Amino acid sequence: MNTTTHSIRFPVQGMTCASCVGRIERALLRLPGVQDATVNLATESAEIRGPQLPALGAVVQAIEEAGYGVETQETDLIIDGMTCASCVGRVERALSDVPGVIDASVNLATERARVHTAGPPDLAQLIGAVSDAGYAAKIPQAGREHAH
Structure with a gap:
């Protein structure tokens, strides 16, 4: 029990x-x-x-x-290794299971995840959850976040 x-x-x-x-x-x-x-x-x-x-x-x-x-905060992550909608679902579920996460949305085309947390996010936990799901995550570099 x-x-x-x-x-x-x-x-x-x-x-x-x-x-x-x-x-x-x-x-x-x-x-x-x-x-x-x-x-x-x-x-x-x-x-x-x-x-x-x-x-x-x-x-x-x-x-x-x-x-x-x-009080909520928004965090963007770059996600590497996704190839299909199932990958998106796995990453969203992994991020949503991290304590403090309100919601997570992942965009396959941009290879980005947007995570809303209650208070400051635990970046190590977010990146670890994505890694445990079989993908790589990193924080966008300042100034390059919206590069096309």
């Missing part, structure tokens, strides 16, 4: 008082798989814990429906 507890911490925007904290905690605790939710007004962050956490997109949606926001 697997009793591993997972946790995700992410920034929350728009809180002003203890009532906000309670509203967000209640919204998070209603999500399937969340056993515990802690929201910190001072650090403007939230953490959820449970054996099988929901997709971060669902977490963001719950917070937004409660009237608050989650």
